[in-house]
Amino acid sequence: MRTSGRHFLQIPGPTNVPDRILRAMDRPTIDHRGPAFGAMCGKLLNDLKAVFRCDGPVYIYPASGTGAWEAAMVNTASPGDHVLMYETGHFASMWSKLASNLGLVPEVIEGDWRSGADAAAIGARLAADKTHSIKAVCIVHNETSTGAVSPISDIRDQIDAAGHPALLMVDTISSLGSIDYRQDNWGVDVTVAGSQKGLMLPPGLSFNAVSSKALEASKSAKLPKSYWSWSEMNGPNDRGFFPYTPATNLLFGLAEAVSMLSEEGLDNVFARHSRHAAATRRAVRTWSLDVLCTNPRHYSSSLTAVVMPEGHDADAFRRVILENFDMSLGNGLSRLAGRVFRIGHLGDFNDLMLAGTLSGIELGLEIASVPYEKGGVQAALDDLAEARKAGRSHAPLAHAV
């Protein structure tokens, strides 16, 4: 049966692709070794640095985010290297599985899947590593399975305080372009990112933003690599080209996304995400449901994971909302399956889209007979109205600066 109106894609990635980006990609594919492409990509590779807030190179792969995880590891590590990881949730555990598949030895600090990484615990582990056997610290900035953000600059401080030479690698797949992030300022060596979340593109591109320390480490890294090799990219990238066929039309879209972020201003983009996240939490509390993240300093601006009341299955609830209101919400991943649903409020999103999203959830709670208190949508609207009246754009949360 035909469904009227637009689908609400409120999973925490892929996100709604704005018409401007769809239009930018709706063009004939051009010669990826011709002058028009070189000029476009030369500029793009440079403009991208403002999004990562970095001076070093940003490598682009035609791959999902997982490809960029692999690229980060194979370019910097040698077989048997230890890497320190913090298990904030599903995505952190997938990254550590990838590392061990590649022949690395992840040392995993367990988390409770309800908060970001504990910087002090990372510092203690590094201080105890007198022989410097740990070669990298790998952290998921925004853990998309739980809606918890890790304090990257605190972790950098801990690495420095321990006098430890490990590289710092950060997965920003669901935070870049949504939550304050500063590669150079925070001393990050490799930033991993993907196209389909805060960057508002379809899936299919991923990124490594690389520090000079990581480039240096790549010269002696012994894991086998070819397709992912940074050094193969360097020469061609200098002229706006790639060593193989790039995803030409996605790159047109990326150039448009970078323009859109810069027109709005990154700080305004972060403030908008933080305002929508605050209004969402207010709705969730008014419904008498729990936000999964228990540490207010770690609340995510990209998504909110909501705990279902005991005896109610989150996937059955999501199905009711999809069937009745044509809205997709995120599912609970691995150990959270059936127990939480996730509201994506990242990317190309505004107050009225949030109002529609929360209305769909409140309608769903009613018709699925989930125990809840009415008024969540109204509480969120009050929050949004207060923010507008105060001319307030919520400052980014303290942990983010």
Ligand SMILES: *Cc1c(COP(=O)(O)O)cnc(C)c1O
């Ligand atoms: C989405 C996501 C990934 C996985 O990216 P793919 O594009 O599916 O490979 C990894 N880490 C985080 C934090 C994510 O949000």
